Amino acid sequence: MIATSPLLDVRDLTVFFDAGDGRKIHAVSGISFVVEEGEVLGLVGESGCGKSSIARALLQLPRPAAGRVVFEGVDWTRASCRRLRRLRPRLQMIFQDSVSALNPRRRIGDAIAAPLVIMKAGSPKERARRVLKAMHDVGLPEACQRQLPSVLSGGQCQRAQIARSLIARPKMLICDEPVSSLDVSVRAQILNLLEDLRRRYKLAMLFISHDLAVVKNISDRVAVMYLGRLCEVAPAEELYRAPRHPYSRALLEAAAQVDTRQPAAPLSLVPGELPSPADPPKGCRFHARCPVAEKQCSTTDPRLEEIGSGHVVACHFPL
Ligand SMILES: Nc1ncnc2c1ncn2[C@@H]1O[C@H](COP(=O)(O)OP(=O)(O)O)[C@@H](O)[C@H]1O
Ligand SMILES: [Mg+2]
Numbered sequence: 001m002i003a004t005s006p007l008l009d010v011r012d013l014t015v016f017f018d019a020g021d022g023r024k025i026h027a028v029s030g031i032s033f034v035v036e037e038g039e040v041l042g043l044v045g046e047s048g049c050g051k052s053s054i055a056r057a058l059l060q061l062p063r064p065a066a067g068r069v070v071f072e073g074v075d076w077t078r079a080s081c082r083r084l085r086r087l088r089p090r091l092q093m094i095f096q097d098s099v100s101a102l103n104p105r106r107r108i109g110d111a112i113a114a115p116l117v118i119m120k121a122g123s124p125k126e127r128a129r130r131v132l133k134a135m136h137d138v139g140l141p142e143a144c145q146r147q148l149p150s151v152l153s154g155g156q157c158q159r160a161q162i163a164r165s166l167i168a169r170p171k172m173l174i175c176d177e178p179v180s181s182l183d184v185s186v187r188a189q190i191l192n193l194l195e196d197l198r199r200r201y202k203l204a205m206l207f208i209s210h211d212l213a214v215v216k217n218i219s220d221r222v223a224v225m226y227l228g229r230l231c232e233v234a235p236a237e238e239l240y241r242a243p244r245h246p247y248s249r250a251l252l253e254a255a256a257q258v259d260t261r262q263p264a265a266p267l268s269l270v271p272g273e274l275p276s277p278a279d280p281p282k283g284c285r286f287h288a289r290c291p292v293a294e295k296q297c298s299t300t301d302p303r304l305e306e307i308g309s310g311h312v313v314a315c316h317f318p319l
Contacts (some may be wrong), residue, residue: 005073006034007171007204008058008091013067015053019278026280027053028064029228032304037171038202042215042236044251045225046274051208054225055093055176058206060084072171089115092165096177098158102149108160109135109145115168134163137200138193155186159193166197172204179214187214194218212255216240221310224248227277227285230304234311244307244318246293247286284316292317 015028028050035041043051057064060076069076071091079087092115095101102111109131116127135142138159149157158178165173175194179187195218197203209215215222216236223233224245232245243249250270272289275281281288287297296316304314 005070007037007039007072008035008206009068009070010034010058011068011070013054013057013069014065015050015057016065017053021278023278025277026228027277028057029280030067031225031228031230033223033230033233035172035204035206038204039221040198040205040207040219042219042222043206043208043225044210044212044215044222046251046270047210048274048277049225050228050277051210051225052176055174055206055208058174059088059091059093086119089119089168090170091172091174092168092170093174093176094158094161094165094178096180098154098161098181099149101161102157104149107146107148108140108152111149112160112164112167114164119168121168130167131163134167135160137166137197138163153186154182155190158182158186158190162190162193162197166201169201170203172206174206174208176208177210178207180209180211191218212240212251224251227274227280229285230312230314231286232311232313232315233304234308234313238308238311244311244313245286245315246290246317246319249319250289250291284314292319 011032013028013031017025017027019025031054033041045051058069063077074087076084076087112131112134113127116122116130122130131145132142135145140156140159140163144152144156152160178194179190182190198205207215207218219236221233222236222239224231224247226247232243232248239248240252243252254270270289275288283298283300284302287293290297294317302314302316304312306312307318
C-alpha cells in the first residue's frame with residue numbers, strides 16, 4: 001500500500017513581528033499540523049493568539065520566519081514569488097472583512113474572474129461562463145455581476161468573495177473568521193453555504209474562528225491555539241465532549257456561559273489576561289491562567305503528545 005501524503009502539511013511554522021521596541025512578537029511558535037483531502041480543520045483561540053498569522057504564513061504573505069508549508073506536494077516556502085502567484089489560486093483565502101477584501105472600483109464579475117486571469121485560464125468566453133456558474137453556486141443574482149461592491153450587502157460581498165475563491169476550483173479554502181463581521185441573521189446563511197459547498201466540491205478547509213460555536217458543525221477536527229502554540233488537536237465531537245487541555249475546557253466553559261443568542265461574545269471570559277506575545281511566559285504559555293498548573297508547568301514547555309486516536313494535547317497534566 002502506498003501511503004498518501006496529506007493535502008496540506010505544515011511543519012514548525014514560525015512567525016515573528018517587529019514589536020517596534022527592539023523586541024520580537026512571537027505570533028506563531030513552531031506549529032505543525034496536517035489537513036487531509038476534503039477535511040475541515042477548525043482553528044480556534046482568543047483574539048491575538050496568532051490564527052490570522054498562520055493563515056497568511058501558509059500563503060507566504062509574508063513568508064514565515066521558519067518552517068515548511070507543503071501543499072499538494074509543493075513546498076511553498078521554497079517557491080519563487082513568481083511561482084507563488086500561480087500557486088495561490090489553488091489555496092484561496094476568505095477574509096473576515098468581505099467588503100474591504102473586494103476592490104471598491106472593480107465590478108463584482110471582474111473580481112470573481114481575477115484568479116482565472118492570474119492563472120491565464122480559459123478564453124474570455126469560458127471565464128464569463130465560469131463567473132456565472134460561481135455566482136450561481138454561491139447564490140448571487142446575475143444582476144450583481146456588473147455592480148460595484150458598495151451596492152451589495154455584507155452577506156452578498158461575502159458570497160462574492162467565496163465565488164472568487166472557488167472559481168479556480170481549489171482543493172482547499174482558508175476561511176479566516178468568515179462570518180465574524182456579519183449580522184447574526186446572515187451568519188447562519190453563510191455558514192450553511194460553506195458547508196454545502198464543502199460537501200458538493202469535497203473541499204478541504206482551515207476554518208478559523210475565535211468562537212468555538214462557529215466551527216463546531218463544519219469541522220472534522222478542531223485545533224485549539226493559545227499564544228502562538230497549539231494546545232490540543234482532536235476530532236471535533238471528542239473535543240467538545242471531553243476536552244483534555246485546561247485551556248480548551250476553559251474556552252468551552254466560557255462559551256457555554258454566553259447567552260446563545262449572542263454567539264459572537266468574546267472569549268475574554270477565560271479568567272486572566274493573554275500575556276504579551278512580545279514576552280511569552282517560560283514553560284507552558286498557559287500556566288499563569290491554568291487552574292491545575294504545578295511548578296513544572298512554569299519551567300518546562302509541554303510537547304504535543306498523542307493521548308488517543310487522532311487526539312494530541314500539550315499539557316503535563318491533561319484532564
Ligand atoms: N503586521 C503586524 N505587525 C505587528 N504585529 C502583528 C502584525 N500582525 C499581527 N501582529 C501581532 O501578532 C499577534 C497575533 O496576531 P493575529 O495572528 O492577528 O491573531 P488572531 O488572528 O488570532 O487574532 C498579535 O499579538 C498581533 O498583535
Ligand atoms: Mg485574526
